[in-house]
Amino acid sequence: MSTLSRAASGAEPILLPPTGPAASFRRISALVRRYMYLLRSSGVRLVELIYWPFLQMLTWGFLQKYLAGTTSPLAQGAGVLIGSVLLWDILFRSKIGFSTTFIEEMWSRNLGNLLTSPLRPYELVAALSLWSVIRLGVSMVPVAIAAYFLFGFNLLGLGLPLAAFFAVLVLTSWSLGLISAGVILRYGLGAEELAWSLAFVLLPLCCVYYPVSVLPGWLQVIALSLPPTHVFEGMRSILLHHTFDPKELWWALSLNAVYLFAGYLTFSRFLASARVNGTLLRLSE
Amino acid sequence: MDERVVNSGCEPRASIAEIGAVEGNMPVSVRELTKVYGTVTAVDHISFTLAPATTVALLGGNGAGKTTTIAMLLGLIVPTSGEVRVFGADMSTRRGEVAHRLNFQSPYVDLPSRLTVRQNLTVYARLYGVANVAERIAHVARDLQIEPLLDRETGKLSAGQKTRAGLAKAFLNAPELLLLDEPTASLDPDTADWIRRKLRDYARDRGATLLLASHNMAEVERLADRVILLDQGRIIEDETPRALIETFGRKTLEEVFLDVVRRRSRQPAERPESEVAPARKAS
Numbered sequence: 001m002s003t004l005s006r007a008a009s010g011a012e013p014i015l016l017p018p019t020g021p022a023a024s025f026r027r028i029s030a031l032v033r034r035y036m037y038l039l040r041s042s043g044v045r046l047v048e049l050i051y052w053p054f055l056q057m058l059t060w061g062f063l064q065k066y067l068a069g070t071t072s073p074l075a076q077g078a079g080v081l082i083g084s085v086l087l088w089d090i091l092f093r094s095k096i097g098f099s100t101t102f103i104e105e106m107w108s109r110n111l112g113n114l115l116t117s118p119l120r121p122y123e124l125v126a127a128l129s130l131w132s133v134i135r136l137g138v139s140m141v142p143v144a145i146a147a148y149f150l151f152g153f154n155l156l157g158l159g160l161p162l163a164a165f166f167a168v169l170v171l172t173s174w175s176l177g178l179i180s181a182g183v184i185l186r187y188g189l190g191a192e193e194l195a196w197s198l199a200f201v202l203l204p205l206c207c208v209y210y211p212v213s214v215l216p217g218w219l220q221v222i223a224l225s226l227p228p229t230h231v232f233e234g235m236r237s238i239l240l241h242h243t244f245d246p247k248e249l250w251w252a253l254s255l256n257a258v259y260l261f262a263g264y265l266t267f268s269r270f271l272a273s274a275r276v277n278g279t280l281l282r283l284s285e
Numbered sequence: 286m287d288e289r290v291v292n293s294g295c296e297p298r299a300s301i302a303e304i305g306a307v308e309g310n311m312p313v314s315v316r317e318l319t320k321v322y323g324t325v326t327a328v329d330h331i332s333f334t335l336a337p338a339t340t341v342a343l344l345g346g347n348g349a350g351k352t353t354t355i356a357m358l359l360g361l362i363v364p365t366s367g368e369v370r371v372f373g374a375d376m377s378t379r380r381g382e383v384a385h386r387l388n389f390q391s392p393y394v395d396l397p398s399r400l401t402v403r404q405n406l407t408v409y410a411r412l413y414g415v416a417n418v419a420e421r422i423a424h425v426a427r428d429l430q431i432e433p434l435l436d437r438e439t440g441k442l443s444a445g446q447k448t449r450a451g452l453a454k455a456f457l458n459a460p461e462l463l464l465l466d467e468p469t470a471s472l473d474p475d476t477a478d479w480i481r482r483k484l485r486d487y488a489r490d491r492g493a494t495l496l497l498a499s500h501n502m503a504e505v506e507r508l509a510d511r512v513i514l515l516d517q518g519r520i521i522e523d524e525t526p527r528a529l530i531e532t533f534g535r536k537t538l539e540e541v542f543l544d545v546v547r548r549r550s551r552q553p554a555e556r557p558e559s560e561v562a563p564a565r566k567a568s
Contacts, residue, residue, distance in 0.1 A: 011424055013410075013417065013457065014387060014417045014514070015413070015414050015415060015416070016414040018381070018382070018384070018385040018414055018418050019381070023414060026411055026414065027412050030411030031412075032396065033408055033411070037404045037408070038397065038399055041400065042399065104397075105536050108395060108398055109394055110394070110395060112361065112394065113389070113396065113409070113454070114412075116360065116388075117408075117409065117413060118384040118414065119412055120381055230545050270513075272363070275360075275362055275363045276363050277322065278322055280356075280361050281353070281362055
């Protein structure tokens with residue numbers, strides 16, 4: 001039997017070239033496929049994805065409804081709170097999606113198989129990033145639709161800036177996810193708590209529910225150095241004053257580039273360090 | 286243009302020839318390899334090469350450095366000093382160039398438990414660049430007799446079934462170099478025997494190089510062309526199983542292993558007379 005026909009019968013594999021963009025894309029999509037299989041394998045996971053954002057949206061939606069009936073200045077800006085919740089959830093869910101998917105590889109003791117395969121570290125990061133967006137879609141689209149029908153808040157009403165807001169928040173979540181993953185690689189699952197809590201550090205600093213001006217001067221500097229702050233300020237500006245300054249978004253996107261670079265550098269350094277001190281071997285077993 | 290390369294197989298590729306011309310075409314070449322964790326030297330200046338189409342066993346007691354050596358060959362750990370080359374590529378810097386030509390199986394590394402065996406194999410086939418995924422999975426599953434398990438969740442398989450599923454993953458890309466860490470650990474004798482036969486057949490039919498770390502001396506005697514005996518991170522013997530047995534004047538490899546391990550762990554005064562006699566026959 002010729003080699004070709006043996007290969008065609010499956011007796012031998014036909015191997016595709018291991019390098020180049022097509023090979024990278026294939027490996028990234030293989031990992032995304034793995035995460036898809038995982039999500040499909042458990043209805044509970046699927047429900048869980050929607051459950052918490054939905055509860056959040058309900059709580060804040062009703063609060064918004066209550067405030068609308070008072071003389072509170074907030075009542076003037078219909079949807080500010082619910083908008084804040086939905087945008088915060090984009091950041092938070094995307095970050096959690098990135099981190100938990102990575103941790104999942106450790107829980108399932110699969111990291112050794114992955115890191116000895118032809119998969120490159122940047123492909124692992126790309127797959128985690130892509131999957132975090134897919135998870136976000138599964139999680140947030142139904143919740144955003146529910147917000148429209150229950151409270152009349154149309155997230156799309158934010159207009160074109162919404163796409164930019166989304167991009168800024170997702171990019172920030174990837175930076176945080178990279179740092180969490182790197183720390184877990186280096187220090188093991190004992191540092192798992194960081195994956196859950198890191199995003200919450202941003203909650204008071206990014207001024208999700210209040211304007212930057214509320215903060216003391218020195219803290220404002222820190223707040224403005226965080227990309228999501230510009231998103232929440234921008235959202236309030238649109239909803240309360242019907243104005244929007246695109247310069248804020250460009251600034252946020254520039255900051256994101258810096259944070260993303262720092263995040264990838266942190267991940268790479270910790271991965272290299274885990275290869276040196278043997279953590280990777282222990283985590284793989 | 287069809288970008289596919291036919292096939293993984295035994296046919297040399299241009300890149301192999303180029304690398305081979307420069308680095309030597311040994312599947313594995315290890316020089317002065319050392320790994321130090323803090324004050325502990327896990328692997329201590331070891332050197333060896335693995336020739337094509339040979340099966341070599343890494344033997345040694347717990348903490349001898351077997352797993353660390355395999356991890357360095359796979360690129361999971363970076364050596365403190367020395368060099369690991371696989372098909373001519375330095376594994377610290379050029380792992381990506383050769384990773385598709387090797388594979389790895391260990392009962393201590395799992396396939397994701399929530400995925401079915403077929404899903405796991407599909408993912409890994411794609412990661413390793415297998416183009417004929419469905420056909421290849423069908424073939425490997427038939428060969429390893431796991432067809433009835435393909436659509437079962439991997440986590441619900443027995444230890445023996447998991448080992449076979451892990452082996453299926455390791456065979457997907459028909460690796461030229463297969464690294465195995467305790468391939469039959471925690472298996473019943475019948476399943477272990479079956480796995481050994483599969484490994485031997487694979488090495489023979491594929492002309493592949495196998496490196497296995499094992500505590501099972503019968504397994505090593507049966508599979509290995511050569512044994513590298515490690516003790517405290519150093520190579521203390523590098524022989525064929527038969528030559529080792531003869532050299533130590535023992536009947537089995539297990540007795541040789543016990544000689545080596547006990548020689549280290551006991552003080553001379555504590556050792557019975559039979560063991561105080563030179564463990565290694567004068568040659």
